[in-house]
Amino acid sequence: MNILWVFAHPEPRSLNGTLRDAALTELRAHGHTVEQSDLYAMQWNPVVTPQDYAHDRARRFRVAAASSAALAAGTQAPDIAAEQQKLLRADAVVLHFPLWWYSMPAIMKGWVDRVFVEGFGYGIRAADGSTRRYGDGVLGGKRAMVVLSMGGSEHTVSPRGISGSLDELLYPIQHGILFYTGMSVLPPVLVASADRMTEIDYAAAESELRQRVKGLPTDEPIPYRSQNGGDYDRRFVLRENIEANEIGVRIHTER
Numbered sequence: 001m002n003i004l005w006v007f008a009h010p011e012p013r014s015l016n017g018t019l020r021d022a023a024l025t026e027l028r029a030h031g032h033t034v035e036q037s038d039l040y041a042m043q044w045n046p047v048v049t050p051q052d053y054a055h056d057r058a059r060r061f062r063v064a065a066a067s068s069a070a071l072a073a074g075t076q077a078p079d080i081a082a083e084q085q086k087l088l089r090a091d092a093v094v095l096h097f098p099l100w101w102y103s104m105p106a107i108m109k110g111w112v113d114r115v116f117v118e119g120f121g122y123g124i125r126a127a128d129g130s131t132r133r134y135g136d137g138v139l140g141g142k143r144a145m146v147v148l149s150m151g152g153s154e155h156t157v158s159p160r161g162i163s164g165s166l167d168e169l170l171y172p173i174q175h176g177i178l179f180y181t182g183m184s185v186l187p188p189v190l191v192a193s194a195d196r197m198t199e200i201d202y203a204a205a206e207s208e209l210r211q212r213v214k215g216l217p218t219d220e221p222i223p224y225r226s227q228n229g230g231d232y233d234r235r236f237v238l239r240e241n242i243e244a245n246e247i248g249v250r251i252h253t254e255r
C-alpha cells in the first residue's frame with residue numbers, strides 16, 4: 001500500500017514524533033511505501049489566501065475569468081496541488097496529531113481547509129446531478145485513520161465521560177472530513193494520559209500503534225451509513241423507522 005501520513009506536531013522528539021517514527025518504521029518493514037506531510041516541518045501555510053479563496057469560489061460558482069481576481073482563480077497554489085497529488089496517490093491516509101482543545105491543531109485544520117477544495121473534497125457531482133459525499137467522492141476507495149494523543153484519561157472519552165465519547169469527539173473529523181470525502185474510516189488509535197506516561201505505558205502505546213498500522217489494509221472500517229444508501233430521506237435526515245427514538249451521532253453508524 002501507499003500510505004500518506006499527515007503529521008501535526010511542532011517537535012519531532014515529542015511523544016508523538018517518536019510514535020510517528022515507530023509507525024513509519026513498522027509500515028516500511030511490511031513493504032508499504034509511505035509519503036509524509038509533516039506539516040510543521042514543511043512550514044505548511046494553514047491560512048486560506050485570497051487567491052485560494054478566489055480559485056475555490058470561482059469553481060463553486062463557475063465564474064467566468066473576467067476580473068483579475070477571477071484570473072488568479074485559474075491557478076491553484078502549488079502547495080495545495082502537491083498535497084492533492086499525495087492524497088490521490090495514497091491507498092490509505094493517516095491523520096496523526098495531539099488533541100488540542102478537543103480537536104486537531106490549527107495547522108492541520110488549515111491543511112484540510114486549503115486542500116479539500118471544491119471538485120476535490122466537496123461539490124463532486126454524479127451523472128444524475130446528485131452530490132457525491134459521505135462515503136462517496138474523489139477519495140472513494142481509500143482508507144483513513146486518526147491517530148491521536150490526549151492529556152486526559154481514557155475515561156474522559158468513555159460514553160459518559162466529561163469530554164463526550166471518543167466517537168462524538170472525533171465525529172467532525174472522522175465523519176465530517178474523512179468519510180464525507182469518500183474514505184472508509186478505520187477505528188482511531190488513542191494514546192490517552194499522554195502527559196504522564198511511564199516507560200511501560202509508552203511501550204504499550206507504541207506496540208498498539210504498530211499493531212494497528214499493520215491492520216491498515218485489512219481492518220474493518222467504522223460502518224457509517226452512506227448518504228445514498230437509502231437510510232436518509234431527501235433532507236438527509238435518518239428515516240424515522242431506523243434507530244427510532246435514538247439521537248446523537250451514534251445513529252449514523254450501522255449496528
Ligand SMILES: Cc1cc2nc3c(=O)[nH]c(=O)nc-3n(C[C@H](O)[C@H](O)[C@H](O)COP(=O)(O)O)c2cc1C
Pocket residue numbers: 009014015016017098099100101102103149150151152153194195
Ligand atoms: C493547546 C493545547 C490544547 C490541549 N487540549 C487538550 C484537550 O482538549 N484534551 C486533552 O485531553 N488534552 C489536551 N491537551 C494535552 C495534549 O493532548 C497532550 O499534551 C499531548 O497529547 C501530549 O503529546 P505530546 O507530548 O506529543 O505533545 C492540550 C495541549 C495543548 C498544548
